[in-house]
Amino acid sequence: MTAPVVEGLAIEKTLGEGAGRVAALRGVSLTLTGGALTLLMGPSGSGKTTLLSILGGMLTPTRGTVRLRGETTTGAGPEALAALRRRHVGFVFQSYHLFPTLTALENVQLVLDVRGERSPEVRERAAAALATVGLTHKRAAFPRELSGGEQQRVAIARAVVGRPAVILADEPTASLDGDNGQAIMTVLAEIARDPERAVLVVTHDPRTLPFADRVVRIEDGRIVAEEPGPRRAASGPPTVPIDSEVRPHAS
Numbered sequence: 001m002t003a004p005v006v007e008g009l010a011i012e013k014t015l016g017e018g019a020g021r022v023a024a025l026r027g028v029s030l031t032l033t034g035g036a037l038t039l040l041m042g043p044s045g046s047g048k049t050t051l052l053s054i055l056g057g058m059l060t061p062t063r064g065t066v067r068l069r070g071e072t073t074t075g076a077g078p079e080a081l082a083a084l085r086r087r088h089v090g091f092v093f094q095s096y097h098l099f100p101t102l103t104a105l106e107n108v109q110l111v112l113d114v115r116g117e118r119s120p121e122v123r124e125r126a127a128a129a130l131a132t133v134g135l136t137h138k139r140a141a142f143p144r145e146l147s148g149g150e151q152q153r154v155a156i157a158r159a160v161v162g163r164p165a166v167i168l169a170d171e172p173t174a175s176l177d178g179d180n181g182q183a184i185m186t187v188l189a190e191i192a193r194d195p196e197r198a199v200l201v202v203t204h205d206p207r208t209l210p211f212a213d214r215v216v217r218i219e220d221g222r223i224v225a226e227e228p229g230p231r232r233a234a235s236g237p238p239t240v241p242i243d244s245e246v247r248p249h250a251s
């Protein structure tokens with residue numbers, strides 16, 4: 001069995017103040033192991049983005065524990081949390097978040113620059129990450145010269161270049177047409193073949209289902225079901241949906 005990459009244990013999160021207080025997560029446990037692409041699906045407002053943010057150390061839980069590569073985030077201050085994120089997590093967002101004045105290569109390389117990596121190989125590593133998403137020929141292009149799908153591939157290259165243990169993608173195909181969405185999911189599924197790396201994709205998009213090793217469904221701040229995705233189901237028996245807690249997937 002692959003070691004857990006990210007563990008969220010009994011996570012609760014309350015957001016907002018006064019009459020606007022919302023119990024966004026009500027006791028969620030989710031473990032991501034390397035070598036698997038997990039889809040997190042659920043209705044609008046069910047807590048998907050909140051859970052992704054907590055697992056990635058962008059938001060702290062009201063109760064519960066998060067462990068990134070075995071290191072607990074409980075009690076970590078903002079700087080320690082940022083350091084954990086930089087070391088272990090790559091984020092991909094619906095709206096790419098590229099720097100408009102930097103080329104594709106510079107956008108990717110920036111991650112390593114920010115981490116203080118100064119070796120001569122930094123540029124080569126950025127170029128290699130761009131190559132894995134099929135964009136070597138666009139390395140000198142600025143974001144405005146790239147299609148939406150190409151911009152999202154740069155964002156994925158940027159997410160993987162630091163060799164994080166987990167890639168967290170929030171609606172990565174939502175701004176893309178079918179073909180570009182498929183291309184993005186193909187890249188993410190390929191990344192998830194690495195047994196050292198977990199990929200979590202928050203999505204509404206049913207076209208992402210064929211790429212899943214595992215599908216987790218969340219409703220009203222609780223996980224209500226887990227099932228193997230088509231990729232994993234093709235090579236193993238189905239499991240029965242469970243009530244409230246998601247156990248690590250045996251692999």
Ligand SMILES: Nc1ncnc2c1ncn2[C@@H]1O[C@H](COP(=O)(O)OP(=O)(O)OP(=O)(O)O)[C@@H](O)[C@H]1O
Binds near residue numbers: 016022042
């Ligand atoms: N800053 C906030 N203050 C108060 N409530 C919030 C805040 N952010 C989110 N919420 C609420 O928390 C709940 C979960 O929100 P979240 O964004 O995690 O849902 P989601 O499943 O990602 O939704 P969507 O699919 O629409 O993006 C919702 O009821 C939302 O209105």
